[in-house]
Amino acid sequence: MNTAHPLTIGAVAKRVGVNIDTIRYYEREGLLPEPERRASGYRSYDESAIRQLRFIRRAKDLGFTLEEIRDLLALSADRHRGVKAVKQRAQQRLAAIDARIAELTRVRDGLEQLVEACPGHGSPDRCPILRALVDEDGQ
Amino acid sequence: MNTAHPLTIGAVAKRVGVNIDTIRYYEREGLLPEPERRASGYRSYDESAIRQLRFIRRAKDLGFTLEEIRDLLALSADRHRGVKAVKQRAQQRLAAIDARIAELTRVRDGLEQLVEACPGHGSPDRCPILRALVDEDGQ
DNA sequence: CTTGACTCTGGACCTTGATCGAGGGTCTAG
DNA sequence: CTAGACCCTCGATCAAGGTCCAGAGTCAAG
Numbered sequence: 001m002n003t004a005h006p007l008t009i010g011a012v013a014k015r016v017g018v019n020i021d022t023i024r025y026y027e028r029e030g031l032l033p034e035p036e037r038r039a040s041g042y043r044s045y046d047e048s049a050i051r052q053l054r055f056i057r058r059a060k061d062l063g064f065t066l067e068e069i070r071d072l073l074a075l076s077a078d079r080h081r082g083v084k085a086v087k088q089r090a091q092q093r094l095a096a097i098d099a100r101i102a103e104l105t106r107v108r109d110g111l112e113q114l115v116e117a118c119p120g121h122g123s124p125d126r127c128p129i130l131r132a133l134v135d136e137d138g139q
Numbered sequence: 140m141n142t143a144h145p146l147t148i149g150a151v152a153k154r155v156g157v158n159i160d161t162i163r164y165y166e167r168e169g170l171l172p173e174p175e176r177r178a179s180g181y182r183s184y185d186e187s188a189i190r191q192l193r194f195i196r197r198a199k200d201l202g203f204t205l206e207e208i209r210d211l212l213a214l215s216a217d218r219h220r221g222v223k224a225v226k227q228r229a230q231q232r233l234a235a236i237d238a239r240i241a242e243l244t245r246v247r248d249g250l251e252q253l254v255e256a257c258p259g260h261g262s263p264d265r266c267p268i269l270r271a272l273v274d275e276d277g278q
Numbered sequence: 279c280t281t282g283a284c285t286c287t288g289g290a291c292c293t294t295g296a297t298c299g300a301g302g303g304t305c306t307a308g
Numbered sequence: 309c310t311a312g313a314c315c316c317t318c319g320a321t322c323a324a325g326g327t328c329c330a331g332a333g334t335c336a337a338g
Contacts, residue, residue, distance in 0.1 A: 019326080022326065022327080061242075083257065097247045111236065121223055147314075
């Protein structure tokens with residue numbers, strides 16, 4: 001069911017819930033393939049563009065940069081370079097996500113300790129959150 | 140301790156480990172109070188500026204935006220009334236970080252399953268990673 | 279055919295969080 | 309006194325990730 005009815009850029013934008021200019025921007029940035037054009041020059045999209053845009057949006061929501069997303073997309077374009085390469089890149093991506101989670105977890109735990117130690121009232125001098133930020137300054 | 144022998148902006152920058160321009164930038168943005176000036180116009184800082192800069196840096200490391208930090212600083216200056224609000228802000232931050240970690244973990248686990256299910260060789264059509272990226276795409 | 283909605287391109291502009299440069303004054307060691 | 313290191317302001321630039329605008333062409337309904 002792929003290339004059925006063509007869509008204008010506006011229709012795509014509406015369906016995915018993204019700005020028209022963002023679509024053109026992604027195209028310039030190499031995140032979306034250059035679409036077919038009508039005789040008039042209008043871009044003509046099919047469902048695969050919708051899928052790809054949604055993929056980008058979800059990845060972005062997960063905190064991937066556009067550059068990382070370009071890389072993720074390259075994974076799927078790697079078809080012809082063999083399953084082995086694809087698996088390797090997926091493993092690299094996995095390691096990168098692990099690192100990101102570890103970093104976030106470190107920050108999270110530090111913050112949680114402070115929140116738990118804070119009574120939520122009284123003098124700012126006794127608030128461990130403020131103290132940690134202002135005074136205690138480990139060095 | 141708090142003996143106010145004055146510091147130049149460069150000395151402050153060096154001690155806190157931040158760029159001189161960043162200090163002036165924070166001042167413009169209302170994150171640092173306008174310091175005393177010498178007759179020459181040179182900014183003249185004391186230890187409290189060092190503390191405040193470190194506060195900013197730490198808060199930034201915890202993922203607060205500069206705007207949120209400006210807010211925190213205002214609250215911490217509001218002795219006795221600020222603590223409750225500070226704790227609330229910190230809790231909100233914590234919840235946001237937790238949500239992000241949960242999402243990333245979900246994706247991570249999905250990706251790991253794909254990597255484990257991929258034989259690393261053979262037909263691209265059998266590679267679960269490629270299949271997931273191209274087809275499945277969760278709508 | 280007309281009208282209004284849509285699309286095209288190219289370039290300007292926006293936000294956040296800085297960083298850098300130009301042109302000029304200041305400070306301090308030798 | 310002079311050189312070199314610092315500091316001043318103002319404005320530009322950067323990176324990321326868009327968003328908006330002008331001027332011109334296109335499409336679809338009535």
